[in-house]
Amino acid sequence: MSKFALENIDLVxxxxxxxxLVIDGSCQFDAFCDQIEHEGNLHKQLVGLFANMNQVALMKRLPATKFRDITPAREHVKEFEIKKGDLRVYLIKxxxxxxxxAGKKSGQAEDIRTFRSIKRRYLDSKAK
Structure with a gap:
């Protein structure tokens, strides 16, 4: 069984x-940000993604093109997607x-499936 932990995102x-979310000592979000920084070509979009996250943290309304509810019907825990260009962040409230x-637009369908699978495992671990 995976071990889950939460860490603050200091830039937001x-x-x-x-x-x-940190799973077994590894954070997919950190690895994604490191990959984008290393590749370099989407750095400005990553900065914009953090700007959108800061706007949400400051309780500012963003259009659905930047922040949208992707919660399936009859789901109790809200799911959201924050977007900037080709980059996506998937989160729960x-x-x-x-x-x-987090992921790129080109892998969006697979990322959402993975997101929901991890979300379910995380919530199940909290219920125990």
């Missing part, structure tokens, strides 16, 4: 807290916004 500031994974 505001009354609404953002945390990242609990005591804070919890970033589960």
């Amino acid at each position: 500031k505001g009354p609404i807290r953002f945390k990242k 609990e005591e804070a916004h919890i970033v589960i994974i």
Whole structure:
């Protein structure tokens, strides 16, 4: 069974807290950000993605093209997607916004399936 932990995202500031999910000592969101920084070509979009996250943390309304609810019908825990260009962040809302994974638009369908699978495992681990 996986071990889950939450860590603050220090680059996001505001009354609404953002945390990242760490699974067995590894954070997919951190690995994704490192990959984008290393590749270099999407760095500006990554900066914009953090700007959108900060706007949400400051309780500012964003258009659906930047921040949207992707919660399936009859699901109790809200799911959201934050977008900037080709980059996506998938998160849930609990005591804070919890970033589960991030990805690129080209892998969006697979990322959402992975996101929901990890989300279910995380919530199941909390219920025990």
